[in-house]
Amino acid sequence: MSTTQLFEDITFTENESYERIISDLITKKYSIVDDFFTLEEVSTLKESLLIKYEEDSFKKSAIGNYTNQEIDKTIRGDFILWIDEKKEEPTEQLFFAKVNSLVSYLNKTCFLGILTKEFHYAVYPTGTFYKRHLDTFQNDDRRKLSMVFYLNEDGWLPEFGGELTLYLDGGDKTILPLPGRVVIFESQVIEHEVKRVMANERLSITGWLKTR
Numbered sequence: 001m002s003t004t005q006l007f008e009d010i011t012f013t014e015n016e017s018y019e020r021i022i023s024d025l026i027t028k029k030y031s032i033v034d035d036f037f038t039l040e041e042v043s044t045l046k047e048s049l050l051i052k053y054e055e056d057s058f059k060k061s062a063i064g065n066y067t068n069q070e071i072d073k074t075i076r077g078d079f080i081l082w083i084d085e086k087k088e089e090p091t092e093q094l095f096f097a098k099v100n101s102l103v104s105y106l107n108k109t110c111f112l113g114i115l116t117k118e119f120h121y122a123v124y125p126t127g128t129f130y131k132r133h134l135d136t137f138q139n140d141d142r143r144k145l146s147m148v149f150y151l152n153e154d155g156w157l158p159e160f161g162g163e164l165t166l167y168l169d170g171g172d173k174t175i176l177p178l179p180g181r182v183v184i185f186e187s188q189v190i191e192h193e194v195k196r197v198m199a200n201e202r203l204s205i206t207g208w209l210k211t212r
């Protein structure tokens with residue numbers, strides 16, 4: 001191997017925003033980034049979500065894993081559509097390009113060993129919520145990091161409800177579903193809840209980085 005080749009392999013550009021995510025995760029087990037997507041990107045993703053939602057391709061969310069699913073509206077009331085990266089739809093490619101860049105950074109710097117991921121669009125109509133829960137199912141410890149990206153209009157007000165509440169040792173953390181924002185947290189540790197949506201439809205992409 002030549003010297004240049006060697007240097008190419010070890011050259012590594014530090015990314016400030018990703019570094020902050022990592023240090024947040026180490027110290028608090030969650031991180032909030034407000035400008036992960038630009039408002040323009042949010043509106044592109046939202047448009048794609050709404051087209052699919054109007055086509056009726058969303059389904060009522062269920063609780064449990066693939067083999068053990070149960071629909072219980074008293075626990076969660078959102079509608080979801082899984083996103084297939086292999087379909088190579090242009091808008092969703094934009095989404096995965098950013099997520100994959102973060103994943104490869106995490107894998108280079110954190111030894112998290114993220115091998116797979118899964119993401120779905122979610123719509124919470126007015127009146128719906130997702131009761132306090134942990135994102136891991138019985139006998140399934142593959143989900144390491146949960147990620148939620150919000151696709152709402154700019155100016156989501158507290159009175160619209162739909163806050164994400166993280167239940168932390170030091171008290172609760174309430175997070176508004178603002179466009180461009182991503183919340184990342186440890187799936188196996190942090191219990192959380194989506195408060196009832198009081199007005200408007202709450203739009204998001206939720207997903208998990210998994211070890212296999």
Ligand SMILES: O=C(O)CCC(=O)C(=O)O
Nearest residue numbers: 130135148164194204206
């Ligand atoms: O939409 C959110 O803020 C969180 C969603 C959630 O907890 C889930 O889908 O498991």
Ligand SMILES: [Fe+2]
Nearest residue numbers: 133134135192
């Ligand atoms: Fe969750």
